[in-house]
Amino acid sequence: MPSRRRGRRHRGACSPRAGQSPLVGASPAGAVVRAPGRWGRAPGPRRIARCRGHRRRGRAGPPRVRRRRRDLDRGLDDARAAAHPLSVRRFTIAPERIDGDRVAFDDEESRHMMAVLRLVPGDLVIAGDGRGSDYTVRLETLDATATGTIVGVAASRAESPVVVTLVQGIPKGDKMEQIVRAATELGVARVLPVITERTIVRLEPSRWRERARRWQRVAKEASKQSGRSVVPVVEIPRPLADSLDAEGADLALCMWEGHAPPLAEVLARVRSPRAVRVLIGPEGGLARGEVEAATARGWSAASAGPRVLRTETAGPAVVAVLQFVFGDLSGAVQRDG
Known part of the structure; x- marks a missing residue:
């Protein structure tokens, strides 16, 4: 029995070499000729017929049976699509x-x-x-x-009741793709890349439009992967001064690692916001003058805690907190009243 199991594992061993017949060697008339196999043993005549390429492939049945199986599979697919x-x-x-x-x-x-x-x-x-x-x-x-x-x-049941706009300072390298992908999976409705005082990347307007198209493709793929029917809009990068309009937002958060109240304290002041904006700086964070300009236009400065987060971590982390407190990440949608 062990030798038979080992022979099945190496079914291709009985295939003849190039230019060599599977029936090797001379034999008397009427004798069964065996071909030398791998591991120094000779497979039987039935094993030769079972070699790769010699097996017969059976049909799935007459056309009527095949049509019935196809219809049954479609019915199962419909049920599977509805349930999962x-x-x-x-x-x-x-x-x-x-x-x-x-x-x-x-x-x-x-x-x-x-x-x-x-x-x-x-x-x-x-x-x-x-x-x-x-x-x-x-x-x-x-x-x-x-x-x-x-x-x-x-x-779609994959859309959050909270409309979150992420205003993200553009970081170096491909970090922006990571931010767009994670923010899309967390339910962000819009991503607005901005050029700040400490932004290192400086490109021509045509290059920025090309980058925005690439980030939009990332958002599209992340939407499909996360089961969303809405693809977040990724805007063309613009200066931060042109993106500080907080009109229409129930809550506008300016995340700053300086002297700012904790995020939990700021969130406790509002109740069931439906439109939220989050401002995240690039590497090095936002400059003090940028934070002062944002607070002068209605933004609330907030700190993410005693630890300094990387720019590709800060945005998704704050969005996750917002979705847990006000959105659907906790599994229960917050309601007014």
Whole structure:
């Protein structure tokens, strides 16, 4: 028995070498000729027939049976999509590409479906329209433009009741991508990169627009990964002085590692805000003059505690606290009253 198990593990061992017949050596008439196998033993004639490439592949059954199995699989897919929406592949779609119960995905999403994920007609996917609705779509054609039929629609449950805008001082390297990705997963609605006094990166306006497009792609992928139907808007970087308008925000936080009250103390002063802005500085933090300019326009300075956080940590950390206290991160949505 042990030798048989070892032989199955090395099924390719009975394959003949190039230019050599599997029946090696002379033998008398009527004798069974055995080919030398690996590990110095000769496999039996049945083992030769079981070698790789010699096995027969059975069909799935007559066409009627195959159609029945396909319909059954589709029914199971529908039930699985309804019970576990996060287990279904997610894509984004512009509202104008929805026509009645028909949808047509853009070139980028179509190429991802066909060339990367290897989806086939009949598969179920979820398409978020960027406005808070999730469409369950059964794919029909996978070509340059993937199309499908809507089989269900539901309001997204992955959006927080708190609309958070992250005003982030631009850091060095690819740290901004990390910030955008984490902030998107935590439910941020908008990311506004700003150029501060201590920002090291200085680019031409055209280069900033290119960076913003790349950050927007990161936000799109993070939205699909986290099950969101709304993709946060990543603005083109602008000077901090042009981004200090706190009008319309119930709470505007200016995070500063200087002499500022603790974040918990500032949050205790407000009740159930629905629009929050958070200002985070780049490496080195915000300058004192920038903090004074922000507080003069209605921002509340706050400290994250006795430890100094890196810029790629501070923004997501504060957003997580806001979502826990006022949003849906705790599992219970805060209500007025």
